[in-house]
Amino acid sequence: MADYSKEEIRRIEEKWRANWIKNRVYKTDIDPAKPKYYVLDMFPYPSGAGLHVGHPLGYIASDIVARYKRIKGFNVLHPMGFDAFGLPAEQYALEHGIHPAVSTQQNIETFKRQLGQIGFCYDWSREVQTCDPSYYKWTQWIFLQIFDSWYNRRKQQAGRISTLIEILALEGNTNHPFPSSKSRTRDGKEVFSASEWKEFNEKTKQEILMHYRLAYLAYTDVNWCEALGTVLANDEVINGVSYRGGFPVVKRQMRQWSLRITEYAERLLSGLDQIDFSESMKDIQRNWIGKSEGARIEFQVKSEKGTVTSMTVFTTRPDTIYGVDFMVVAPEHDMVKQITSKAQQQEVDAYLKYVESRSEIDRMAEVKKITGCFTGAYAINPMSKKETPIWISEYVLAGYGTGAIMGVPCGDERDYKFAKHFKLPITNIIGSHYDGSEANPTFDAILENSGSLNGMVMRDAIPVVVSELEKLVAGASQINYKMRDAGWSRQRYWGEPFPVVYREDMPYAMDEADLPLTLPDSDNFKPSGSGEGPLANIPDWISFAPGQKRDSSTMPTHAGAAWYFLRYMDPHNDKEFADRKSLDYWNQVDVYIGGSEHAVAHLLYSRLWVKILHDLGYLNFDEPFKKLINQGKITGDSRFVYRLRGKNTYVSSGLIGQFETDPLHVDVSLANGLELDVEGFKKSRPDYANAEFVLENGKYICGSAIEKMSKSKYNVVNPDDIIGRYGADTLRMYEMFLGPLEQSKPWSTNGIDGVYKFLRKFWNLFHDGSGTFSVNGDAPSPDELRTLHKTIKKVQHDIESFSFNTSVSEFMICANELTGLKCNKRQVLEPLVVALSPFAPHVCEELWSLLGYDRTILEATYPAVEEKFLQVSSHAYPISINGKVRATMEFALDMPAAEMERIVLASESILKWTDGKPPRKVIIVPGRIVNIVL
């Protein structure tokens, strides 16, 4: 008896999975004869909780694509690995004393076992783990390449530091100014000559080079989290608190590694046009990069010391230059000290003290609060020559633009509020567009009170002002980016050590031959608290030789993840990060599937590393991912019980208004829908054994909420349970059937029976009533062929457009139709097995072998869609009159429109509807509809 029963499913699935492993069916090698296709999943962080039903959603989709492409004749690279460094393992070590290496390996084993059950076609021989020294050797090696690089703005690409040294020795830095406007030589110079360069000693030279390196060490403002004892990246800080734990975060200066990603801002931005990411994903990256075009304008400053200095502002609206009523600089700005007058000194000091006292959280919470202080100095407007007061205010950020702005209250909301608050005069340059009650940032006003610009439309005035400023040597057009350089140091143990050696406080690259610099074994994972990482607890390792020290920080998890997709191409290479032949062959990732939460960090860093490696000549492509699909998150559906305060009595959710209760999460598996399994609940925990209940209509109804799936909320549904009940094929198809891949949705097993029934129905097509395998070789009927071709055409189209939910529906329709036709013909069923195999690989392999094919993989190609068949086939055209459908008529699809029109208009039933009136026009949409307009 071969019913599609639970036992039979288990037998089939175990049989084929064993077969795949034994025969290494999914092992992939370079094959120049075939086109390649690279399908990549975002590799998981192996958390202790194991896999829940949300994880496989994207993996199933990518597996379908990989199998489909393989059937289509592509050589498919479909690897999997683990992002195994990271904070949770370290926290776990702190709490339980288990070394991160140990817990990480255990977790990876669990993940691999669970992934194995779902029937993925990964080439496990290519597995990578970022915490493996043979892997992070190359993470460190790439870091050193970045350290040994600078960004040549003239060529718009990275070059080796040696080329920079040659240039500096030849011409100083006049043609290649410091990338950061704040950089200076040791003696305070922005520009130096070739001869000056030659005079510098080794340390000074190294310091200067550091200002150019793409991986550099500098004192930077970092987000310091006292509770975690570590520095956090900007994207790890949310609303002024740490993203893990929610601990307060303050700004602090520390000597940190950074990546000069800002040099790549423009290329990261323009590169988006060449890759297929969703618009929203591109928008998130564009916002993050935050390009804004405007002008830099220089104002002479008149202080008590005379006109001794100048200040530069950045503005996107140089056209409003005549509307400047005041200037504002950031409290941290260097010039504050220089320009403050004696009369204002006390007030300024008090204000600076106040600003310093405010934490990030305060500042964020009170963004609308207006504060500020006059410096006593004035700025001279380069166009109008008008003198305006210079103020300090925290609403101007030191880190953006020049840290100083020109205040135009009639056109800018914040400037307006500032002027009103401090009762500063407001000049109106936009006539009736400004009504005195709020600022108006229009571009369309005709300028007034604007000297030479009077009468011009604002948007047209922008280039005019810029060119006038250029003539006055008081400004130029300028582009600014919001994006900051990426902090690359973490005060943590479980990460890649920096492969550098400090001599006289300057870092030098380690020899390639000495890599990897392995993470020393330790049992003390506590941060040193001073700001140094746990590695500082191992002095022998830090100060490993006289006069030489190592870095006590490690790299962020982003480091290992920034290039793992390259390592998959040649994972066992111990001479290079991957050999050139593999890199050129596998090339870009054709489809990358993963969550949208990595929009700014991981995806930007990966794109950066690939661009740098490209510039240095290691890669022939400069975008890693051709296409990105963001699968939605599967959320949990939690259940609650309501306990009477202080009692062991539980109140049904409809009645809680009458009592004082506390909600408690209860395991989802104990509820059937919303109804609690009271007996099961009592048995679930000893302290529930004597529970009492206040029921409604004899039932206990739980509360519910849609929340993130997590252990602590008891709403985790494990894929193993679903596989145990229905098999992996049903799980795979059900997760696809749930809805569009990109959409987030709560997990629910409503409807999983429908998918299971489909598979059984499909199985039964190949079996007679008694469960015996039975197909016949008769020629298919037109109806059967129609169903077959329609299904294959639609399914192909759906897979190509990542619309897997509708693919599943198509298969269901197909099975229904063939069941209705009682079709068990080999010629129809064989192609369907091939078409379905990406979705339900186990059952399809079984059927394939029952059909008599002795092959380990289904390598048939999809039968070409028979366009000919579709053309001769007919379509029931709805005939509408003035847009309203009145009848249907059957026509061949290849009938000329004129012929159809003649037949339609001659039809008696149509004449009845039109009262014999001749139509104004007849619209015929081939394959769709005929519309008669009266």
Added chain:
RNA sequence: GCCCGGGUGGUGGAAUUGGUAGACACGCAGGACUUAAAAUCCUGUGAGCAGUAAUGCUUGUACGGGUUCAACUCCCGUCCCGGGUACCA
């Protein structure tokens, strides 16, 4: 506040991008098989009205307008929901 998505039956969701709205599935109702239940199969299922019935008509894709022979789809306005971002000059 700003920038993206989105709003379709009792539910999840289809609609080939302007061409018969509600495919497919769940749920529900009725029926068949059964001593009975489960399982399975069949039929019906947006709402409203008329009809014994086949069927016919009206209405219907968050709300209000518009364009069109024809609008879930395009345009204008409003209201909700989700995501991103936030003193970025």
